[in-house]
Amino acid sequence: MSELFKITKTPIDVNELIQHVTRRKAGAITTFIGTVREWTNGKKTLRLTYEAYIPMAERMLSQIGQEIKKRWPDTEAAIVHRVGTLEITDIAVAIAVSSPHRKAAYEANEYAIERIKEIVPIWKKEYWEDGEAWIGDQLETVSYPEGKPSDLQLAAKEGDQHD
Amino acid sequence: MISVLLFAGLAEKAGKQQIIIQKDQTTIDEIKIELQEVYGVDAAQNVMVAVNEIYTRGNAEVRSGDTVAFIPPVSGG
Numbered sequence: 053m054s055e056l057f058k059i060t061k062t063p064i065d066v067n068e069l070i071q072h073v074t075r076r077k078a079g080a081i082t083t084f085i086g087t088v089r090e091w092t093n094g095k096k097t098l099r100l101t102y103e104a105y106i107p108m109a110e111r112m113l114s115q116i117g118q119e120i121k122k123r124w125p126d127t128e129a130a131i132v133h134r135v136g137t138l139e140i141t142d143i144a145v146a147i148a149v150s151s152p153h154r155k156a157a158y159e160a161n162e163y164a165i166e167r168i169k170e171i172v173p174i175w176k177k178e179y180w181e182d183g184e185a186w187i188g189d190q191l192e193t194v195s196y197p198e199g200k201p202s203d204l205q206l207a208a209k210e211g212d213q214h215d
Numbered sequence: 216m217i218s219v220l221l222f223a224g225l226a227e228k229a230g231k232q233q234i235i236i237q238k239d240q241t242t243i244d245e246i247k248i249e250l251q252e253v254y255g256v257d258a259a260q261n262v263m264v265a266v267n268e269i270y271t272r273g274n275a276e277v278r279s280g281d282t283v284a285f286i287p288p289v290s291g292g
Contacts, residue, residue, distance in 0.1 A: 086292050102291070103222060103223055104291070105220065105222055105265075105268075105284055105286065107268055108265060108268040108284065109291075111268055133291055133292075144291075144292070145291065145292055165292055168291050168292045169289065169290070169291060169292045170289070171270075171289070172289060172291050173222065173265070173284070173286050173289055173291075174289055174290070174291030174292075175222060175223035175224075175287065175289060175290050175291070176290040176291065177223070186223045186224040186227075186287070186290070187290040188224075188261070188287055188288030188289075188290055
């Protein structure tokens with residue numbers, strides 16, 4: 053077991069990710085696998101391109117790992133996000149969390165994907181039959197209404213109250 | 216010199232991903248003005264700023280050797 057919070061240009065190996073959180077203390081491992089969806093709101097996606105500010109993205113993934121440890125003390129997390137061109141059904145992101153009991157593993161895993169969508173500098177460009185566009189703000193909230201991120205988006209390692 | 220990084224739509228708009236500012240020090244707001252005037256990039260709204268890979272807010276001062284990244288709304292996952 054070793055820390056794994058990384059951006060990769062090659063296909064994600066989920067089993068390898070699981071290995072990173074496997075330990076004798078764990079009684080549960082949850083995995084989340086985010087894949088490229090063909091249809092969104094009636095629009096057909098042909099493929100996606102993901103771009104990242106790689107060193108900072110890895111730093112933020114690692115921060116999410118630390119936030120998880122604070123909120124669910126006995127967990128271990130590993131996260132890999134892919135960049136480059138992805139086809140429909142390809143794996144874009146995979147998250148594995150292990151814990152002694154299943155509840156924490158489920159909760160922490162969901163927390164991880166929500167935080168990725170808030171703070172990790174990764175961008176998705178969708179290609180359709182009739183055009184292309186960078187997609188912003190997957191949470192479908194008003195993004196940075198005051199021209200700056202909210203406390204929640206900035207919440208750092210300590211005292212994070214995100215819920 | 217100060218390195219300015221642009222991503223996604225901002226990079227496309229500017230036609231480049233990195234801009235070098237030959238100054239010993241400046242501010243985030245000064246950089247935003249330059250982005251607007253020279254490159255037609257509006258980084259005033261809906262853009263987070265990271266200095267040396269850490270999110271910052273407000274009109275921070277930056278110095279030679281710093282890397283300033285303009286981060287449009289993220290869409291990973």
